[in-house]
Amino acid sequence: MNDDEKLKENDKLAGRIWKIRDYIQELEDIKEGIIHFLLSRKKLDDVTKNLWISDVKEFYYNTVSAWEMLNSTSKGNLKYLDNSKSFLHAARSRLAKSLSELKFYKEELVSNHIKEVEISFEKCWNAFYFEFDFLTPSKKIIEPIARIIKVSDSEYHLPCSVCSKISVEYKIGYGRFDEQESLVYSGITHSRSLRRDLANELFEILKNEDLLGVYHFMQKYHSIEGLDAYCPKCDKIYCWEHYNAREEYDDGFYDCTMGECPAGHRRMIDD
Ligand SMILES: [Zn+2]
Ligand SMILES: [Zn+2]
Missing domain, CATH: 1.20.1440.210 (de novo design (two linked rop proteins))
Structure with a gap:
């Protein structure tokens, strides 16, 4: 031009x-x-x-x-x-x-x-x-996006499969209200501190790049919605934007967040 x-x-x-x-x-x-x-x-x-x-x-x-x-x-x-x-x-x-x-x-x-x-x-x-x-600047070199990034022995990041923005973080540390060390989870809808002693089990799953395993881990120890940024049908991670996340309300009170991935799979990602 x-x-x-x-x-x-x-x-x-x-x-x-x-x-x-x-x-x-x-x-x-x-x-x-x-x-x-x-x-x-x-x-x-x-x-x-x-x-x-x-x-x-x-x-x-x-x-x-x-x-x-x-x-x-x-x-x-x-x-x-x-x-x-x-x-x-x-x-x-x-x-x-x-x-x-x-x-x-x-x-x-x-x-x-x-x-x-x-x-x-x-x-x-x-x-x-x-x-x-x-x-949005077009990316010249299209590098494959990692499924899971190991930051250190006690910290892992999960990038969005579309834009590579870090969407989920797990680390051993102190959450906002923690008095003792926990396994701190930050997803696209919220953060939560999980028991410190669960870290070994989770980090083993993360080392295997098993996103479905992380999802099941979250269903077991966190909530039925599992890992909020994850679409089980695609087996992929999406950021808030690419999951097209939408909060829903009932009479002015927060009800839940629905996500719809780029492939059109819809599910409740937070309740
Ligand atoms: Zn994204
Ligand atoms: Zn999907």
Whole structure:
């Protein structure tokens, strides 16, 4: 591409990114509509009402932050790309929470608001993802991604099979609330401290690069969902983004996280 073409390409990019603001404007109008609706209803106490209003605001401001980060990325600050994604995913979670709260009202007006915001946000999401793909630097050398990385005798990492981002970490150490050494697990949905004496059993499985074995280990000692970043049908690890993880809410309370891998396998990855 010569300089002239590059300039044109950059202009086009700037134009598209500017256009995403139209979608965000739509979301702002809907946000205002929802707040207005909540304020006009007498059925709720003020504390709950304020909480629900702050949820819908948080949804909106996360989307705005995602746009600001995207805008910076498009101007060459590639380090903001991940931040933009994180804000966009946070917005989606907040929206899910907010909608579960709105469903408290069994009114037609509510189902209209919900439909409207879902359609608008999806348009916005797709526009963001078009730019994420466009802005992601293409990797020149495609090295095979390791299934399991041994960092030391007491630490292992599991990278995403698509983008190689470290998605799961196991190490012997101290979790946030630990008084004694534990086997600390950090996955894509949460972290947890497991008993220190389980480390030998787990590290033996990890040495054999047996991801299914790790999954079963987690089912046995942690929870029925097993290893959150793992798709048993693919026998692969995915990061939050590539597992397309989505939080689900019930009446404003966290219910579970569902994952859908790139091959379309869906399962509950956290409860
Ligand atoms: Zn990934
Ligand atoms: Zn899968």
